[in-house]
Amino acid sequence: MPDIVVSRDELFRFARECFLRIGVPEEDAELIADHLVLANLRGIDSHGVIRIPYYLEGVERGYVRAKGEFKIVRESPIMALVDGGGGLGIPVAARAAKLVIQKAKAMGVSVVCARNLGHVGMLAYYTLKVAEAGMMGLAAANAPARVAPWGGSKPVFGTNPISFSIPAAGQPIAFDMATSRIADFKIRLALMRGDRLPEGVAVSSDGRPTTSPEEALQGSLLPFGEHKGYAISLMVETLSALLGGAPLSVNIVRHPSTQGGFFIMALDPSAFRDYGEYLADLERLISVIKSCPPARGFHEVLLPGEPEERMREKRLADGIPLEHSVWSMLVEVAERLGIELPRIRS
Amino acid sequence: MPDIVVSRDELFRFARECFLRIGVPEEDAELIADHLVLANLRGIDSHGVIRIPYYLEGVERGYVRAKGEFKIVRESPIMALVDGGGGLGIPVAARAAKLVIQKAKAMGVSVVCARNLGHVGMLAYYTLKVAEAGMMGLAAANAPARVAPWGGSKPVFGTNPISFSIPAAGQPIAFDMATSRIADFKIRLALMRGDRLPEGVAVSSDGRPTTSPEEALQGSLLPFGEHKGYAISLMVETLSALLGGAPLSVNIVRHPSTQGGFFIMALDPSAFRDYGEYLADLERLISVIKSCPPARGFHEVLLPGEPEERMREKRLADGIPLEHSVWSMLVEVAERLGIELPRIRS
Numbered sequence: 001m002p003d004i005v006v007s008r009d010e011l012f013r014f015a016r017e018c019f020l021r022i023g024v025p026e027e028d029a030e031l032i033a034d035h036l037v038l039a040n041l042r043g044i045d046s047h048g049v050i051r052i053p054y055y056l057e058g059v060e061r062g063y064v065r066a067k068g069e070f071k072i073v074r075e076s077p078i079m080a081l082v083d084g085g086g087g088l089g090i091p092v093a094a095r096a097a098k099l100v101i102q103k104a105k106a107m108g109v110s111v112v113c114a115r116n117l118g119h120v121g122m123l124a125y126y127t128l129k130v131a132e133a134g135m136m137g138l139a140a141a142n143a144p145a146r147v148a149p150w151g152g153s154k155p156v157f158g159t160n161p162i163s164f165s166i167p168a169a170g171q172p173i174a175f176d177m178a179t180s181r182i183a184d185f186k187i188r189l190a191l192m193r194g195d196r197l198p199e200g201v202a203v204s205s206d207g208r209p210t211t212s213p214e215e216a217l218q219g220s221l222l223p224f225g226e227h228k229g230y231a232i233s234l235m236v237e238t239l240s241a242l243l244g245g246a247p248l249s250v251n252i253v254r255h256p257s258t259q260g261g262f263f264i265m266a267l268d269p270s271a272f273r274d275y276g277e278y279l280a281d282l283e284r285l286i287s288v289i290k291s292c293p294p295a296r297g298f299h300e301v302l303l304p305g306e307p308e309e310r311m312r313e314k315r316l317a318d319g320i321p322l323e324h325s326v327w328s329m330l331v332e333v334a335e336r337l338g339i340e341l342p343r344i345r346s
Numbered sequence: 347m348p349d350i351v352v353s354r355d356e357l358f359r360f361a362r363e364c365f366l367r368i369g370v371p372e373e374d375a376e377l378i379a380d381h382l383v384l385a386n387l388r389g390i391d392s393h394g395v396i397r398i399p400y401y402l403e404g405v406e407r408g409y410v411r412a413k414g415e416f417k418i419v420r421e422s423p424i425m426a427l428v429d430g431g432g433g434l435g436i437p438v439a440a441r442a443a444k445l446v447i448q449k450a451k452a453m454g455v456s457v458v459c460a461r462n463l464g465h466v467g468m469l470a471y472y473t474l475k476v477a478e479a480g481m482m483g484l485a486a487a488n489a490p491a492r493v494a495p496w497g498g499s500k501p502v503f504g505t506n507p508i509s510f511s512i513p514a515a516g517q518p519i520a521f522d523m524a525t526s527r528i529a530d531f532k533i534r535l536a537l538m539r540g541d542r543l544p545e546g547v548a549v550s551s552d553g554r555p556t557t558s559p560e561e562a563l564q565g566s567l568l569p570f571g572e573h574k575g576y577a578i579s580l581m582v583e584t585l586s587a588l589l590g591g592a593p594l595s596v597n598i599v600r601h602p603s604t605q606g607g608f609f610i611m612a613l614d615p616s617a618f619r620d621y622g623e624y625l626a627d628l629e630r631l632i633s634v635i636k637s638c639p640p641a642r643g644f645h646e647v648l649l650p651g652e653p654e655e656r657m658r659e660k661r662l663a664d665g666i667p668l669e670h671s672v673w674s675m676l677v678e679v680a681e682r683l684g685i686e687l688p689r690i691r692s
Contacts, residue, residue, distance in 0.1 A: 078453060078454065078455050079454050081619065107422070108457075109456070109457050138581075149638055151646070151648065153641040156635055166588075175580070175581075177577060203642075207641040228523050228575070229571050229574070232578070234512075235510045238512050238628075243482065244619065267457060267585075269589055271420070272420060272425065272591070273420075273591045282584075288594065289498075289580075292498035292502055293498065294553065295498055296553045301497045303580075304576065304577040304580055
């Protein structure tokens with residue numbers, strides 16, 4: 001059965017209405033809708049509109065608030081600690097990103113930490129905003145514990161994503177990755193489909209390497225890149241939880257609407273050097289990477305984030321395909337809230 | 347044949363005299379000696395006194411200067427771009443670290459980039475200084491090209507190390523790692539010993555996976571953690587070369603005395619929150635990690651940097667063992683420069 005295909009604008013309209021309907025302020029509903037639809041455009045469907053029913057459920061169950069009071073707890077010209085008032089995470093993180101951009105534009109460097117907020121979604125959403133403002137962006141967030149430290153057999157870290165962006169003459173470069181070897185939702189997918197997992201991605205609750213999705217769900221995911229990825233997970237935990245006083249991953253309620261803390265930094269190259277020279281050096285680096293002859297088994301060398309950028313262009317033109325299982329979730333939400341479904345592309 | 351064992355102080359005395367003898371200013375010679383000896387203490391012997399003959403050679407051949415003029419090119423209360431005047435890298439990077447500490451202590455956040463400097467050695471040397479000053483440190487450096495981008499078959503990145511440190515009530519936590527899967531010197535070691543390489547660490551110059559050290563030397567190393575480690579390598583390249591205008595890895599002269607650019611950042615937790623509460627949360631995180639039951643094949647879960655810290659304590663007490671091949675290099679240097687060798691422990 002082919003996927004349902006909808007346009008970016010129709011999906012945005014639908015997502016926006018869902019959040020308006022449960023009392024989310026208009027600006028916040030638009031930020032969330034813009035974010036989820038961008039995730040689908042970039043092919044990161046796990047962070048797209050599939051989150052709508054979960055975010056709604058998070059509000060119903062009281063894990064997050066439809067409207068949280070955004071408060072600046074501490075502030076200087078170059079830093080801020082913000083409290084999201086327990087609200088849905090995307091609008092809080094988007095405001096934190098706006099703040100870091102303003103401060104770094106004025107001062108060259110800035111760091112903002114946010115605590116007490118829900119799931120912030122796809123970190124590239126925020127680092128891309130920083131790069132579109134002509135600066136490098138670094139973002140990190142911790143999440144409910146699912147990943148064992150290297151050599152361990154119990155979850156200590158969340159999938160603790162990290163994202164970095166590089167402003168360019170054309171489209172910015174941005175990567176955004178979990179520090180687990182594979183994403184948690186891929187385990188759930190394997191379980192649904194009856195597939196085995198690849199080797200080296202999970203351990204059972206008694207510490208044995210496992211390829212069983214059931215055992216992996218009761219056990220732990222493993223960090224990417226063995227002990228080195230473990231170190232990066234710890235860096236993410238430190239920046240996003242310890243620096244701003246957000247909960248440790250082991251203390252976060254586990255639900256797709258929750259998160260720990262959020263860290264974002266912006267660095268303006270023009271504070272350090274001539275921006276035109278920076279761009280020229282970046283173009284040289286891009287050209288060295290793109291002209292690198294591929295290794296056996298590869299067709300070309302891609303920049304980090306390039307597959308997502310290509311997908312965005314394709315889906316903007318051709319529409320966003322939604323799996324039937326996701327579409328059914330949207331149908332259920334539409335009926336419950338009395339919202340018109342996104343028009344299906346013929 | 348057992349290793350030669352020397353004390354920390356004797357090795358420091360010897361290293362200091364070597365650099366004084368070739369015209370390195372006293373303060374710089376002490377910084378370099380302190381750095382190399384700390385690397386040996388921590389068990390990072392590839393960045394210890396084995397570097398002495400290479401740094402001397404770098405000066406003789408004109409890759410680096412015994413005395414470079416340290417110049418601040420741009421500066422604000424929170425950032426600086428420094429030029430090392432082509433000098434030996436360690437004193438330049440140590441001064442950049444001192445600057446970042448002063449600025450972050452005053453302002454909460456600071457970034458310093460350095461360009462035009464030699465090999466900066468072990469990044470943990472600098473991030474540990476930041477952590478000893480009560481702040482989180484992030485350092486990165488690019489290096490002569492040896493690592494292919496993911497999917498590629500020619501060197502584009504250096505082994506591009508990254509280091510992060512976390513201030514604690516006791517010893518700080520610090521990790522310091524190459525973003526290649528294994529270090530370049532391990533390839534040379536395998537070649538000398540006639541060993542094969544592990545799988546997945548290198549490709550030949552025509553893009554085939556290889557376990558031959560000869561082919562790996564002519565080919566490329568691979569990033570750690572596949573495409574995710576590649577993204578981290580690119581982040582290191584961006585922060586250390588593009589931000590401050592240092593050479594790209596592909597443009598750095600290849601010698602053990604050379605480097606690209608150096609990036610260091612300091613973040614003061616007390617600018618964001620109560621420092622005592624920060625320390626209490628960190629202790630909780632450490633205790634969660636250390637009490638994690640080990641996975642099969644492991645005896646205990648270690649913190650990043652914990653093996654190096656244990657080694658430091660052991661070698662401070664028992665002395666620093668030097669392989670005979672390294673000792674012979676020191677004998678040659680001692681004779682050539684007329685310096686008394688480190689006294690051997692009985």
